Amino acid sequence: MSEAASFGAAHIARGIGRMSTHVLAKGQGSYLTTDTGKHLLDLTSGIGVVNLGHCHPRITAAAQEQVGTLVHAQVNIGFSLQQIELIKKVLRHVPDRSLDSVLFWNSGSEAVEASVKLARAATGRQNIIVMQGSYHGRTMGTMAMTKSKTIYSTGFAPLMPGVFVTPFPYYSQLGVAPNTPTDKMVSLCLHQLRLLLAQQTAPSDTAAIILEPVLGEGGYVPAPKAFLEGLRSVCDQHNILLIADEVQSGYGRTGKMWAIEHSGVRPDILISAKGLANGFPLSMVVSRKELMDKQGPGSMGGTYAGNAVSCAAANAVIDTFEQDKILDNVAARSKQMFDFLHQLQQSGSKAGKYIQDIRGLGLMVGLQFSQDQGASSSSLPAASSDSTAALYLFEVDGTKHAQLAPQVVQECLKRDMLLLSTSTQDVIRFIPPLTITEEELAQACKIFKESLEAVVSRL
Ligand SMILES: Cc1ncc(COP(=O)(O)O)c(C=O)c1O
Known part of the structure; x- marks a missing residue:
């Protein structure tokens, strides 16, 4: 944690939950730069706000x-x-x-x-x-x-x-x-x-x-x-x-x-x-x-x-x-994203088997993990009291399961990509800037796949 982050953790109201301890210093297009100089690929768009990318010149x-x-x-x-x-x-x-x-x-x-x-x-x-x-x-x-x-x-x-x-x-x-x-x-x-x-x-x-x-x-x-x-x-x-x-x-x-x-x-x-x-x-x-x-x-x-x-x-x-013509890019990137996720789901890989449902419109894309593939809580890290790393638990037939989505989010963070989960269900949401390029989205898909593979390899 940088010094600025430690100060923030000590003095910013605890009611403001946070997915990372990064201090966001600069933004350009699909990327954010932290106070320590890390470049983060932003698949959150600040929760669907900077739709045209960070600091759009116009x-x-x-x-x-x-x-x-x-x-x-x-x-x-x-x-x-x-x-x-x-x-x-x-x-x-x-x-x-x-x-x-x-x-x-x-x-x-x-x-x-x-x-x-x-x-x-x-x-x-x-x-x-x-x-x-x-x-x-x-x-x-x-x-x-x-x-x-x-x-x-x-x-x-x-x-x-x-x-x-x-x-x-x-x-x-x-x-x-x-x-x-x-x-x-x-x-x-x-x-x-x-x-x-x-x-x-x-x-x-x-x-x-x-x-x-x-x-x-x-x-x-x-x-x-x-x-x-x-x-x-x-x-x-x-x-x-x-x-x-x-x-x-x-x-x-x-x-x-x-x-x-x-x-x-x-x-x-x-x-x-x-x-x-x-x-x-x-x-x-x-x-x-x-x-x-x-x-x-x-x-x-x-x-x-x-x-x-x-x-x-x-x-x-x-x-x-x-x-x-922003909407043209949304159509093209949306197809790219759905094609990638469907291929991953149907690949026959262990990661693909955990994908239950891919849904959404344009670049508002949700991916829900399947619960019946889940491992019991005994083989998963215990839920932390720190809200940034909380693993939501759900119960299937009396057995507690940790959700995959918050773990995938943390794995993406390790690979310098910001991604959000959503809802009480086990769901990842993809909300990239509508201006994201083909190459940037391909990179995001690669990071997501590696992150999901890292999570399911532990199950
Ligand atoms: C559908 C919807 N309505 C209302 C709000 C509240 O907006 P704000 O956080 O700007 O108050 C949000 C925020 O995420 C939202 O997604």
Whole structure:
């Protein structure tokens, strides 16, 4: 650990978990450099934020210019030129033309909370339905809506009331076989949703259904088109609003600007953050003006909401998408990644046998390990109390098994690559920068394979 890292470990709040003790000093494209000069291949994009790579030259230049022009154009004081320009550009790319009114904020959680305020104001109803496995943030309001892991809310009750959970079509959560037909899982989930509306939260009390079109922290599981269509029809039937939380899945991550576009389903409210400004704090809620107009002037806003430097960066992000054909690279690299993972799975190797499921869209790729190949905990390192090295244990038929994903992450770290696991299940998530080159991705795949082989060789 470097001296800076030791200082950080001693003085930064313990509640901030961390996968490594690296001190990140510089970033360029798909690489980060540490304070000790190590180059790290970044397959996390800072958790899906620097979609266009670290310190993209066009975005850096736009922000630098704005810093010398105007930093703080407060939203409750007046309009900001950078915001107006950004709204014009954003409206060119919304998944449905009906979405024509924008509200900026700083973080994803704030935007989610703003969408709840909007849904409540627009419908005059209180309750919100979330998906099992959802992640919407860790603030006081969003913590109640996050259902991916108990760690985010344990000990912090009372939580915001009025939140109801409905099943999401993901075999591990439904407790069905991985090869269960999608349409069967979809009809099961829609049946449960209808029951929820009949038994627990009446439509007349229900303001919105919110979901991530690709379940993120819940395991990188794309919502099937039929499920999204079913949600739309339930919402239409009961005048409930459909909110798409695209904080992680938006901005080209899945090969389209918005993940919900893969289904053609229209959301009433769209939430974005993360990739929106490629690392500058900025989030956004987009909806119909008729809904937004239900909120009284002054009921929304915040000191830093829609900061001018962040908006300048966000303008450069859209320019880059439009001028550099980013989505073409996503399509090519996505194919490269899926081809590699499928080949590894089908190779007949020991490592391949542990791969149960490869899923995702674009460069939002999840890989789930199979549990029945797992060795018993006696042959695996004991779970450490240090959260950076924690091995999650799950139980199959009374035997405790250590998950492979956190171990693979640690092996990748030893080989100077940053990779994340996700969910309570045994899942790796690949979120490389959308600008990653063919050679860089080939290198990442090689490191992943070596890391997985190192882990399974111990089993
Ligand atoms: C889908 C989704 N919604 C909301 C959030 C919360 O965003 P933030 O961490 O910016 O508050 C996240 C963060 O990972 C997310 O993935």
